[in-house]
Amino acid sequence: MTDEQFLQRLRGIFNEEAREHLAQIDVGLVALEQAPEPQRDALLERVLKVLHTLKGAARTVDELELEYLCHALESVLAAARESGVHATAEQFDLLHKAAAAARQVVDAPGLRSRKVAGMLAEQVDAVARALLAQASAPPDAAPAPGFPMPGTPGSQPEPEPEPEPEPGAGPDDGADDGTGERIRIDGRCIDAIRTHVEALLPVELKVRHHVEELRALAADIATRRREDPARGSSDDGVRIELACTRLASSLEHTGRELHGVRARLFDAALETALVPSAAALNELPALVRNLARGHGKEVRLEMRGADVDIDRRVLGVVREALIHLVTNAVDHGIETPAQRKAAGKDPAGRIAIAVTQRDARMVSVRIDDDGAGIDTAALAQAAVRRTGLPDAELAQMSEQQRLQLALRAGVSTRSEVTHVSGRGMGLAIVADKVAANGGQLVVATMPGAGATFELLLPVGVANLRALVVEVAGARYAVPLTGLEAVRSEAQADIRTVEGRETVLAGTRVLPLVRLAALFGTAKPARAADEARGRGVVLVASAAGQAFGMLVDAIVAEQDLLPKSFGPLLRRVRWFSGAAQLGDGTLAPVLALEDIAGRGFAGASAAPAAPVAAPGPRRVLVVEDSVTSRLLLKHILEGAGCSVDTAEDGLDALSRLRAGRYDAVVSDVEMPNMDGLALTASIRANPATAELPVILVTSLQTPEQREAGLRAGADAYFTKGSFDQDRLLATVRRVAGMEAP
Structure with a gap:
């Protein structure tokens, strides 16, 4: 390996390590900003150790501006620990800008990124010097609230040398918990190994298929021997049959061995490719903080399950989904402090993310917020306006189905487009990504109390x-x-x-x-x-x-x-x-x-009606409205039916006892006996239990339709979206009529 190749490899290792450190720094800064005073010292120590490790790594690859920036951040946090002064939100903005500049140096090294890092390092260093000056001022001097910003007048001594962390105390010192050595492996190598292991599954399936073919061949030979005893009595036929049977048994045993080896190899390869979900969670605290600051909101982020392991290929989906969902929660869900106070809520909103292992195959990523929830009425209007959703189809949707409209591309309740959202694409992207990887996205909401998005994803996406x-x-x-x-x-x-x-x-x-x-x-x-x-x-x-x-x-x-x-x-x-x-x-x-x-x-149409013997079918129409009764009678007689009518359920039962009918078309809301009770009575009588019943009513909610079908109706139509052709097609199908 040449020196240049070695340096390139060293740089690649540094970039991966630096990104892990910077994610921990982002999380630490957000936690430090929100933590109560008793917890700050421990958080300061943790972030200082990560900064010190990153500073040393930057020195090994000659990233001087990054080293200087880490040193400046160390100086600020060390001075804060010594003085006991807590920063304001504006002063934390500077620290987050510095961390973002450090990430830019790692992701896109160049003159511009290094220049920005150097400028921010000077500003952060000035804050540290001013803070130390404040700490050394006489006790009777009035302390300034929070960190002083750059430009504070007065004499400013040099910062004291930073304390060295204890050996092995860093967050990733290259060793594990003592059970074995931890090494870094290029992700492409892991993917290549797993691809070859996965390729054994089709081989195993082929072996099983060959076993079935051999057994079928042996059975065929045995059948021919029985059908033709003269030919079947030959030694060759018996020998071939036994050979096929033995070979099938032997191959089946080999297949079981192959299955065991493949399963163990697959589990080992998958275990190697598993990474903690923290890799997708660590960048969210800074994202939430910056989004909330930009929208004038206060948001607390709570996260659980950072140690749950996920396939690195699935992790990319989780990471992208979380960015979209968290952005959506801050921008759409969480209200401003004034709005939350008016609603009797805590001025600071809450977003909770929980990663849990549901079973051996599935992992759940749940995002809850306590914001305003999803306005399903506004969502439905947006879907009609932007995707051309028919009003009739919208009217048939349940609340859960309307919620799913949020996952359609182009559907957004926002009336204006911002640099963050408003085009209705974020949730659609999440739904597509999750579905493409064998998962599901479930949405729930409670008006005024918040919304929930749950991703159900496979732990691995191999088999x-x-x-x-x-x-x-x-x-x-x-x-x-x-x-x-x-x-x-x-x-x-x-x-x-x-x-x-x-x-x-x-x-x-x-x-x-x-x-x-x-x-x-x-x-x-x-x-x-x-x-x-x-x-x-x-x-x-x-x-x-x-x-x-x-x-x-x-x-x-x-x-x-x-x-x-x-x-x-x-x-x-x-x-x-x-x-x-x-x-x-x-x-x-x-x-x-x-x-x-x-x-x-509604694209699944009913199958074609069976062809029955010709002749008119007798249909009983049950309807208390004279107008509706005559209309249905006219439609059915025009289709070749013989139609009798009844005014309510009791009248219908009387007619059913007196004559035979091929179908009943009934309203639901009627005096004396309604259509549901009539349907139940028809089903309870052995003589009419199989009689087709079609309900035609103005009741159209999902719950009302379910009540009708649970009563035993064969079909259900609503008058608001009445379709004569569909009614006739249904009557022909259930009554066994020949199409005219």
Whole structure:
């Protein structure tokens, strides 16, 4: 290695070390500014030790301006410790500027950055000299409040030599807790090792596939021997069958050994790549302080979980997300001190960040603030104005679905754009980044009390535990982390609401997405009829929304190695990447966030109506309003139905006892017996338990729709967004009518 190569390597090590030190200095300065007096001495000692270590490192690479700046900061803190004087916010501004200048020297070394560092070092040094002069003044002299700023007149003695830290007391002296030696490794080396380890997973899947092929071959030979005893009695046939069986068993044993070695290697590689989440948290205190100062606000930042380890690739996502979310909390959420006082709150706002390990696979990063919360009404108006969201779709949204509008690009409640925010991009960026790495972003709010954003991310982003499902002859991978339940189509309670299919999951009415229709691979109508009831409904959750997905079958549950589509296909709708299966085929990995949005947008249409024997269908219309009753009767008779009418639920039950009907179309709010009670009575009677019931009502909140479907209705329409064609299509489907 030449001298020049050695110096370049030394500089790289210094840059990495210096960034760690500067992050600790930022945190220490913010903590020192906010700490009560009894805690200041300990904080001063901690920051002094870090500064002293950084100063020595700067000296080794000839960064003289950085060394001088660290020395000046040391002098100020040492003088503060000796004099007992606490700085004002303006004086801490100077210290933060000095720390930012030091970071600039590390990140972008050059004449300009070094010149700025030198100028700030002189200003900070002047503060230290003035402070020492104040400390040595006669006891009866009036002390000046806070640190004196540069330019204080009078004689100024040189600062005393700074105390040397105790050996080994620095925050990163290169040694660990005594269990082994700590070394620095280039991140690219770690990534290369892990890439090779991850590549063993497809190899393991191929071995499993070959085992299945051998067993199938042995079974085929055995079947042929039974079908043709003359040929099957030959020694060659028996020998080949036994050889295939033995080879399959041996290969299966080898596969188990490979699985064990791969799993241990993967865990070791992942452990090597884990870094404390403190690397993403340490820069936030200075960011919050500076943002709050710039907005005339007071904000306290509380952080927990800095020692939770995260994959270094996931850490980048966490870091970027936290910057956006913290900026959003200070700019949008936390009120000014005057506004908070008027609301009966502490003048200083609070932002709390907690990193916790939820389980072996997932880590939670939660950001809470006690600000004004999210104005969902203003958010909905912004979504309508900026993205063209239809009013009818907005009216059907629950409060949680409206909150998710904040994650759409371009949606912002701000009426003006500042250098910090206002374009509606920050939260959209966070949501996209989290989804691309197999995670979820959950939003919650309480008006006047604050908002919560929770990131759920995998500890590592290497392998994926997934269900491999089949849809129209193709295979897809569904991440297990987003699944809540699995049930057969025959057992699932599929209903129609506003012409959209839904599925009942417990007490929840969830939108249903038929993946074959979504991907454009749906079977012809007659084939679909034959396959109806044989599929599987997957209840999933993403982006704070629950929904159902209908697939043809579940093939397997296994670990997969997902890969992105590459730079030319950065964003493919419905899919986040692809994974190689054991037989070498590629299975697209479903992007559950995309499919959740599709389900709530109502794009999952009901399947084609089954073809039934021709002839009119008898429909009973139950409606207390004469106008609505005649309108529904006219629409249905125009479609070829035979229609009877009833004025309320009791009248309808009387008619149902007297005659046979193919469907009931009923209002909900009626005298004597309403539509919910009528539906429940129909379901309770064995003679009418299977009779299709469609509710048409002015009640349109999610809770009211759920009440109707829980009562047993097959479909639900609201009069405010009434669609004649969808009503007729639903009646044809549930009543088994032939399309006219």
